[in-house]
Every structure is written in structure tokens, then in C-alpha cells.
Amino acid sequence: MIHRPKRISIFCGHYGSGKTNIAVNYALHLKNNCELQIANCELPHVAIIDLDIVNPYFRTLDSRKELEAAGVELICSDYAGSNLDIPALPAAMQRPIADRSTFCVLDIGGDDQGAVALGRFADQIKAENDYEMLFVASFFRPLTRTPEDALEVLRDIENACHLPFTGIVNNSNIGDETTVEDILASGEKARRLSELSGLPLVMTTVREDLATDPALKNETVFPLRLQEKPI
């Protein structure tokens, strides 16, 4: 475990930065590392909540089987992956967010537009004050190539959801073609974003097969198993 888990972990960022993949992996990680749960919680219950109202295709739902097999509760729109183009959120997501015995991982839709959906829970989450909200940065995405551009997206998201970020996740990647050198180079930008924003760089998410590379020994690496691609 990289750091003590908060009860609510929120992943936000530019669309296509890799939020859903990270959220799925993080939820499985919480579930599978029971000894690291908060002490007074005997039966850790982990729920992943898909608050994405932006993305029509690639969703948390694509990992349903894996999540169910691990015993992670999946809550997403009834219309995710369907033909209905309605940004609806299910009522069922109220319960785990309110229930303090459940660890929640929130997968938020891209950009400030996607973060609007999170706003309605902002007061509740702030009142409990046991959350972390992580900005997922990928410096290989065309509109967040520089730390300055990423900071702009970060601030837009905070404005839209009324919650301040608590940390940064560096998920810079170019899909299958990502090399260790790419990750190391992006680390510089992630640290610059950390300086600019005043937020700690919490972890660097790395594709499973690259995660153990010795060149990354100075990074706080969180290995990622990638969601299966439909094509």
C-alpha cells in the first residue's frame, strides 16, 4: 500500500487520462489488501461508483466480471453502455457515499463538464472529511502536454465540483507503446505540476509489465492491469 486509504477516493482528470482504469485497479487493490483497512472496519466493503456522465463507450462497466469476482460492488448508470444517451446517475450511489463502513472509489467523468456530477456530493464529502481527491495527469494527451495546461484543467475541475484536490497521480502513457523512458520523462512534468499546484505527487501509475523496472525505483509506482479492449 502506498499510503493510508481514505474512506472515499475520487479520481478526476482530463478525459482519456486513464481515470477508469486507475479507479478499477484501485478498488481491487483496496479489496485485496484487507489488513491495510482502517482498524475499526472488520469487514471491508468496497464499492466503485461510476459517476461518468460524459463518456459514451469505455466505462467501469467493462470490468464488471472482474469486479464482481473480487467482491467489489459496482454502481453505475443503468444506461451505461446502452444506446440511451442520457447522463443519468443511479439513486443507489447515495448509500455507499453516506455509509461510513464502505470504502468508495469514485470514477468521475472527464474535464470540468464531467466533474459537475460530483458537485452534488461535495458538502457531504467535505463534512465527513475522510476523502482524497486525486488529479489524474497524462502528459501524452494533446490538451495536457504541459504542467501549465494540466493545472488549468485541474482548477476548472475544482471549480465545477466544489471540492479541492488533495494529490496528483501521474498516469502519463501512450498505450501499448509506453516505455520506461517515457514515464521517467513525464515524472519531471508531474513534479512541476506538483510545484505549481501545491499538491503532492501521490503515485505514478504504470502498466503491470513495466512496473517492476529498476529504473523506476525512485518513483512511487502503482501497477495497473489494463481493462480489456473491445477491439
Next chain:
Amino acid sequence: MSEKVLMKGNEAIAEAAILAGCRHYFGYPITPQTEIAAYMAKKMPKIGGCFLQAESEIAAINMVYGVAGAGKRVMTSSSSPGISLKSEGLSYLAGSDLPALVVNVQRGGPGLGGIQPSQSDYFQATKGGGHGDYKMIVLAPSSVQEMASLTVKGFDLADKYRMTAMILADGTTGQMMEPVNLSEVEVQHYDKPWAVTGTKMQREHNIINSLFLEPEELEKYNFARFERYKEVEENEVMVEEYLMDDAEICVVAFGIAARVSKNAINEARKKGIKVGLIRPITLWPFPKKTLLAAADKVKQFISVELNMGQMVEDIELATKCKKPVTLCNRTGGMIPSPQQVLAAIEEADKGGQA
């Protein structure tokens, strides 16, 4: 860091359009292509361009008409139902010989259909869509890199032949993310002496119009336009052939269907089946010569499509029905699996027509 960026297909179209010199985008949001508009909304104000969300698709395509008439590179994008709305404007663009780029990231139809991927606007794109005798150059990308390169190509061809070029993509190629290299984009420039840019009192007025009072005159323009279309058919066909040298079965597929088909073909080859792929990259002009030549070598064609069988008719025409053409398809937002295509290949290999 790597020169490449990780892009959604829709973003690649938008960025490539900007690289190609497009500074005017007019559109109206519709899933699954909205990222094109969102990207333009973010980028255009920073580079002195114009992003405008029109009040409707019909307004957007007529704004395209205006900017095209002024000789500037201009585009709009939509998805299936939105393209139906724009079709009147497409006919007017053709009737006025105006170059423009129109993107259709197809979704399921007919009607409102659904937001999942589809190729069911093949007829609409290649046979007209709007009224009157006209053609559009139709480009069918099958990767995110091609979303970018064909967008640039589309602008170039549109200017060269004073035609509308359409990117006929599908929801999956619009939404999926792949590494893209945009550093090698080459853009052509064409003079536009016909554009309405002000006479400065130094020349006659240029007139852009699709109304002709005399039928003889309209006929003359139509004949001339089809002479130009003939040139396009001669010079601009783009097609990929994959493992066709010794192929006995020929899969024909474009866009996302071609990707699925390649996987199936690789599997079939492992089983010793001699199968290849012809992938039309231009759907109009259609690669008739390549298909006709293949018809003398293969025993069967299989058309893989995300519709009820539209390109299958063009294959039959191009091959003059010399060999049977069967259909392997899904529709309504569904994508054929590599297993389904493999099964069709195996059936053809056994001598049945699947």
C-alpha cells in the same frame, strides 16, 4: 518524451484539421463525435480561429457554405442523424462546387437509432444523401492515425477538386485511443481564384450559386462536374491490400470492420486458409479495378460490414458478379467479432457460401 500523443479518434480529426489550416468549425453536438466540437471549442480561440456552436445542424452546414465560398478551409462534424439534417447543405455545396470537409462518426440507425458504432450510412455517403447528381469524396479511416492523416488528405482533395470530402468514421474509431504522430503532416495549398473575397475593383464579380435559370446551363455544369468526378476516379483511389498475393478468399471491409477482419484473417492463416483483405480507404471513388482484378484470382468475396449489407452491392458491381459475394455483418450498434468473421471465412473455405 516520445513525439507521439495519445489521442481519441475524434481529437485526432480536430487536431489534424487545425494542422491542415482549418480555422473555421461550425457544428452541433451529438454523440459519439462531440469530442471534435469540444476540442475545437478549446483550441480555436487560442489560435485565432472560429468555433461556433450553431443553433442546429442545418445552420452549421450553411455556415460551412459561407466560409467555403470565401475560400477558407472549413469543416463541420456530426453523427448519422445530424448528417441527414445536413444533407440539404451537402447538395448545395456540391451544386456550387465548394470545397469543405464533413465528418460523420456513424452511430446506429435508422431514425434516432442509438449511440453505439455503425457503418450504416455507407449508401448515404457514397450515393448522395442530398438531392441531385453529385458525389462526395468519402474517406474511411480504420485507425486513430488515419483519422488524422485522412482529415488532412480530405482538405487537400476537397480544395483540389472543389468538392466536399467526407470522413466516414464510426463511433468506435471516434472514441478509441491510440498513439498518434502528427509531426509528419504535409499540407497542400491550392489557389482559389473563384472565391468571393472582394473584387477590389480589379476583376469581375465571382458568383457562388447553385440556381440556374436555363436548363441548358445547368446541364452544362452537371456534365462538367462529372468530368471532374471522372478525374477523381482515375487519380484518387486509395486501397490497402493485405495478404492478397496468394489469397483464394477475399474479405472486403473498411474502417473498424477491417480491423476486426484482419484479426480473423491472421487466425485463419494460422489454420492454413488462404485468405486476404481488400480495404477500401476511399469508398468513393471505390477501388473497382483492384476488386475486378481480384475477382479473377479468388473464389469468393466476403463483405464485412456494420450494417445490413450496403458495400456488398458495390463489390458485386465492381467485380461484375464474377464470383459470389457473401455478407458477414452486425447492425444496430453491434460489431462483428473476429470469431464471427473467422467462421464466415472457414465456411467459404469449405466451399459453402456462408
